Amino acid sequence: MVQLDDLDRAILRILKEDARLTISEIAERLNRPESTIHFRIKKLQEKGIIDRYTIVLGKDLQPKALAVVYIQAETPIIEDFLERYILHIMKTLSLLPNVLAVARSGRDGVIALIGEESQEKLNRFVDETIKVLPTLKRVEVLPITDITKGNGIVGFLVDV
Amino acid sequence: MVQLDDLDRAILRILKEDARLTISEIAERLNRPESTIHFRIKKLQEKGIIDRYTIVLGKDLQPKALAVVYIQAETPIIEDFLERYILHIMKTLSLLPNVLAVARSGRDGVIALIGEESQEKLNRFVDETIKVLPTLKRVEVLPITDITKGNGIVGFLVDV
DNA sequence: TATGAAAGACATCATGT
DNA sequence: ACATGATGTCTTTCATA
Secondary structure: OOOOOHHHHHHHHHHHHOOOOOHHHHHHHHOOOHHHHHHHHHHHHHOOOEEEEEEEEOHHHOOOEEEEEEEEEOOOOOHHHHHHHHHHHHHHHHOOOOEEEEEEEOOOEEEEEEEEOOHHHHHHHHHHHHOOOOOEEEEEEEEEOEEEEOOOHHHHHOOO | OOOOOHHHHHHHHHHHHOOOOOHHHHHHHHOOOHHHHHHHHHHHHHOOOEEEEEEEEOHHHOOOEEEEEEEEEOOOOOHHHHHHHHHHHHHHHHOOOOEEEEEEEOOOEEEEEEEEOOHHHHHHHHHHHHOOOOOEEEEEEEEEOEEEEOOOHHHHHOOO
């Protein structure tokens, strides 16, 4: 379906590290003419291999305390209620700026990545906004102490 | 510590959406002169508010099955062993291309975001690579069915 | 698809309001 | 903070292989 050669991959790797490098700089690093690099990048964009260009924000704007929160809803008698309830929770959380990411997990679960200025605020948020939700079976808070791979994820997600 | 005004925030929001817009395009959208936009962006970069520029890869290169895995180690008699064991697990996972992110959670926990081509492969990975680790107290697999906020996270993290 | 050359668009910087 | 203009660099296009 997608066929990338070594040159494509090399370009993608470079752009992932620094998407502001000029075509001539990339061309120089890869020992290819500028027009070739330009052509490849254009194709990668057209095919949607490169979805978009973005910025990663620095530490200053990032929350200092992070946690993954797993929310599991009580299974109700009426199946259809669960579905709507889960969607409601997800929509609600998605609107909050300190909720960096929201995902569904199975039929009855929601995973959220929460960011706050301090551990206290984070705990308070979990207590006052999540644990108060009705008919939950389980709320698991997994604090994030430090990120070893996929750092930059916070600067990528954080709202401004 | 960091003081951003509305213009700074507007610029950051625009760049987050499309970091390849030219300064003149941004200037036009915000009804400001190009020189001002240029100056602001330069400052934002110098201050590290903008950490870096990058690309988000499209669906084609993204894993189809995702899961958050929480790994908790058994608390040993010797405290120092736990520390080194956790670091070892994190380093090991970080090297694998299908492990998109690795974070530490408290003294005895590791959180990993796993991506695979299929649900079966993902299960196999958990069984054969994670559950075989010795002296674990708990392994919790939270499959991700679908992402409602922070989509793009996968295209941001995925290796090429 | 790859390349080289040429044209146009752009970022950058200095200077002044 | 904004305006203007000068400069060099980069992107983009196109003709050709």
